Amino acid sequence: MELNTSTHIDGKVAGRPMEVPPRTVIIDEGDPARAVYRIQSGHVMLSKLLPDGRRQIFELLGPGSIFGVTPHERHDSVAESLTDTRISIFERSILERMPSFDNYIVHRLEIQICALHDHAVLLGRKTATERVSTYILNLAHSTHENENGPPPQALVIVPMTRSEIADYLGLTLETVSRAFSRLKRLGVISYERHDGPMRVALDRLGPLTGTYWT
């Protein structure tokens, strides 16, 4: 936890920086909601636990995203780092006196809500294969952040375990594994080691996601 690496939003100084190793709980359910967090680098996932152990991961957040924003006194979900992550922390009390941030926050919340809408469609109406295809395509999309149209091929690294992916997609880890195997057998994806790079045929994956992308 180093101080004094200046962190900026919109060119303005702000935020106490923090470094987080992978698989670290940043916010736990029930924690008092004293601050808002912004991701500088790395990835964070948000989830909830049902009393009987069922878990649902509902957001995967990357650089620029904010989390810990809530209308309540306490956090109602868990925020956990996926990778090595750098975040900046903004005390709520300070934020309230900086309305200039509201623009940024509104913008990020808008993006977040759109993603949640798409995720609801996935959870409510897509088959297992469609869910996994969508997941892989989004993964490739987010890592390759490409300007001039997407290439037909991409190399991606899957940063989550099968079990985490399952909790994200509302499936079991076995079903996720079978979907990966199916896509591999179809030649749409290929990999030797599950933690190594995965080659993805983006153009063949698109039609399997159950979504139109223009």
Next chain:
Amino acid sequence: MELNTSTHIDGKVAGRPMEVPPRTVIIDEGDPARAVYRIQSGHVMLSKLLPDGRRQIFELLGPGSIFGVTPHERHDSVAESLTDTRISIFERSILERMPSFDNYIVHRLEIQICALHDHAVLLGRKTATERVSTYILNLAHSTHENENGPPPQALVIVPMTRSEIADYLGLTLETVSRAFSRLKRLGVISYERHDGPMRVALDRLGPLTGTYWT
């Protein structure tokens, strides 16, 4: 922050009022995102359509809620009135010059996101009975907006068809109907006519939702 029957936010005048009859499309997918809407009274649902006709409803909004907020140029979902609804319309261009609204908007978006998180848990991890129980309980909760603790009983009117509920809960209309019948047989709910009032035993419904409520 909760006010009012007239078309004001935070005491400031704003918004062109509009009356909308039930089952009316207010925003269609692809419409240019020129304005933001606030519900004065009534209820609105937001949904998306997959190319093959599958539909997912992901938000049910009541008085005070805003919709039409998006980071994009065009709307990517459908907003449709459920009941007779009065809304106020705020041109985006005007909003941008009224940062005093940002507080309100952030607050509403926070609430919206929490609801979407819960809904993701429902869609990803709950059984049919749990989904329908949760739906009914939320319905009762929202219509009875009770201060001094919830009563054990409540009368509610279900404002959606079985098909709409199904699209909201990620089920088929038959499964929804069966879940209603099951709850009726258990004596947790009772009704004579499906469009009439429904008696709900809130205390017996809670344990069926798969969630802890404190």
Next chain:
DNA sequence: CGAAGAATTGAGGTTAATCAACGAGGGTGG
């Protein structure tokens, strides 16, 4: 009354969950 839309119920099929076995790394300690 008749027609159309909504809800209910039943029978049978399909998808994904569950239960279970096995294999491939990656640490740890002898």
Next chain:
DNA sequence: CCACCCTCGTTGATTAACCTCAATTCTTCG
């Protein structure tokens, strides 16, 4: 270094939940 263990992933067999298809009833409205 190797044996052991532990986690993660894959695959197979079976089960259960939900979907699909279909028939019937209820409700409203012209």
